Amino acid sequence: MRRQGRRDPREPYRPEFNLIEQAFARLKTLLHTAAARKVEDLHAAIRPAFAAFTLQECRNDLKAAGYQDDRRVSA
Known part of the structure; x- marks a missing residue:
């Protein structure tokens, strides 16, 4: 995106890239x-909905x- 002749380093918000x-x-x-x-x-x-998220999937x-993956969280 350009603003007043300069490139704007911010990209538009993209929810599909937000985990x-x-x-x-x-x-x-x-x-x-x-x-x-x-x-x-x-x-x-x-x-049960929260239980559908496995620990490995969250990691x-x-x-x-x-x-970084720290293994302090236990199942």
Whole structure:
């Protein structure tokens, strides 16, 4: 992008490259699939939805984002 004859080093926001956006999209899909119509049902669907995210998958996502993998987190 150019601004007043100079190149703007900032790129436009791209949610597909933001890992937290991808994680929330997956979480929303899992909760939508549960089809909870009551707050109590939604609360009951949250724990299994979070359980769908494996520790290895989270580690891979963090590594892809450039964070170092420390093994202090246990399953």
